[in-house]
Amino acid sequence: MSAMVSNPFSTRFTRPGRIDPLDDAGRRVDIDGLLERFRGLGSTAAIVGPHGSGKSTLLTHLAEAIERRGGRSSRVRLHSWRDALAAWKVIRQSAAGDAVCIDSWECIGPATRILLRLAARLSGCGLLVTSHQGTGMPELMRCGTSTSLLSAIVRSLPDHACWYETLICEADIEAAFANHRGNLRESLYELYDRFESRGRRIPGCVGADPDGGDGSDGVRHGIHEFTSGFSYVGAPERNLG
Amino acid sequence: MTMAADRGATMPRVDVQFDRPHRQHEPRDQLSVRYRIEGCDGERIRAIEHSVLWYTEGKGEEDIGVHFFQRITDRAMMPPALAAGAFSTPLPQSPLSYEGRIVKVRWCVRVRLFFDGSRDFVSEHVFVLGRIPPAGLPASRT
Numbered sequence: 001m002s003a004m005v006s007n008p009f010s011t012r013f014t015r016p017g018r019i020d021p022l023d024d025a026g027r028r029v030d031i032d033g034l035l036e037r038f039r040g041l042g043s044t045a046a047i048v049g050p051h052g053s054g055k056s057t058l059l060t061h062l063a064e065a066i067e068r069r070g071g072r073s074s075r076v077r078l079h080s081w082r083d084a085l086a087a088w089k090v091i092r093q094s095a096a097g098d099a100v101c102i103d104s105w106e107c108i109g110p111a112t113r114i115l116l117r118l119a120a121r122l123s124g125c126g127l128l129v130t131s132h133q134g135t136g137m138p139e140l141m142r143c144g145t146s147t148s149l150l151s152a153i154v155r156s157l158p159d160h161a162c163w164y165e166t167l168i169c170e171a172d173i174e175a176a177f178a179n180h181r182g183n184l185r186e187s188l189y190e191l192y193d194r195f196e197s198r199g200r201r202i203p204g205c206v207g208a209d210p211d212g213g214d215g216s217d218g219v220r221h222g223i224h225e226f227t228s229g230f231s232y233v234g235a236p237e238r239n240l241g
Numbered sequence: 242m243t244m245a246a247d248r249g250a251t252m253p254r255v256d257v258q259f260d261r262p263h264r265q266h267e268p269r270d271q272l273s274v275r276y277r278i279e280g281c282d283g284e285r286i287r288a289i290e291h292s293v294l295w296y297t298e299g300k301g302e303e304d305i306g307v308h309f310f311q312r313i314t315d316r317a318m319m320p321p322a323l324a325a326g327a328f329s330t331p332l333p334q335s336p337l338s339y340e341g342r343i344v345k346v347r348w349c350v351r352v353r354l355f356f357d358g359s360r361d362f363v364s365e366h367v368f369v370l371g372r373i374p375p376a377g378l379p380a381s382r383t
Binding site for chain 2: 006007009010011012015068189192196
């Protein structure tokens with residue numbers, strides 16, 4: 001049997017929504033409190049921060065919290081100004097009280113932003129965006145990064161007790177953080193590579209082998225089982241597969 | 242799927258048994274799986290989903306393909322006392338499991354439980370399809 005070693009730094013475990021929402025000191029963000037603040041700001045606000053600082057993760061958690069409370073949220077990720085039309089359509093299709101969450105608001109120009117904000121106002125829906133810089137909208141939260149935050153993220157990844165300090169240690173975390181100037185996403189990619197380089201060489205390092213034995217290459221078979229923990233779903237039929 | 246919540250809550254446990262040793266299957270094999278659900282109140286389960294799927298794992302975009310899917314919502318159709326269940330499906334010819342450094346292709350059996358209060362719980366159990374050798378190891382430790 002092939003060695004099967006899940007890399008805890010893969011996108012599967014680190015994409016927005018999979019990582020807990022943490023502030024720049026590595027403390028858990030009070031999502032419900034933030035949602036109250038969003039409503040207090042008239043349901044139009046921005047999450048601001050540099051590349052790879054956790055804005056998309058926070059946006060995902062807030063969107064889920066809205067659904068958990070019985071509201072409706074739609075999410076749009078902008079890659080360029082060409083995606084503005086898709087965002088406009090989503091806003092137009094939204095009803096009063098809905099929330100439209102737009103990632104990478106800085107991808108569109110000032111005139112388009114004004115049009116989208118106007119469309120949201122006409123629809124009566126909330127608008128929650130992420131941006132690298134100030135947007136002219138009320139600031140819901142400013143995201144920052146630190147080695148403490150990266151370390152907290154690393155320690156929250158699956159089966160960390162099996163590999164933390166044996167495969168990836170604090171020195172790796174500090175080096176990755178410094179190499180990428182605080183960009184958490186890029187830092188996690190570097191840790192993926194470091195893990196990949198070391199993970200197959202140390203027997204018994206990753207996960208539990210339910211069959212109780214090592215592979216012929218002396219490497220444990222890795223994470224065979226993964227559980228999500230409890231999650232909240234607004235409508236199960238939209239989450240099939 | 243939404244972010245895991247209630248990490249401190251008692252988690253259900255889904256034990257899955259494969260019919261082949263070491264979970265090694267060949268293309269076009271018949272995959273037969275038996276599972277057992279423990280640690281939760283069966284009365285609170287609204288639905289169970291079984292699926293057999295593959296996914297990619299790596300640094301970039303993810304890909305996924307669902308090969309087999311079954312959803313049980315009728316309580317009469319659920320396994321007795323929700324203690325155990327089984328399903329079976331023929332496996333396809335591809336994609337084969339692959340253990341690369343940049344990307345990996347994994348097959349798994351996923352059992353998903355839907356509870357009252359819009360909560361769900363997912364348990365995935367990896368198996369191997371085919372016999373592609375893993376990508377080479379790096380020349381030296383970083």
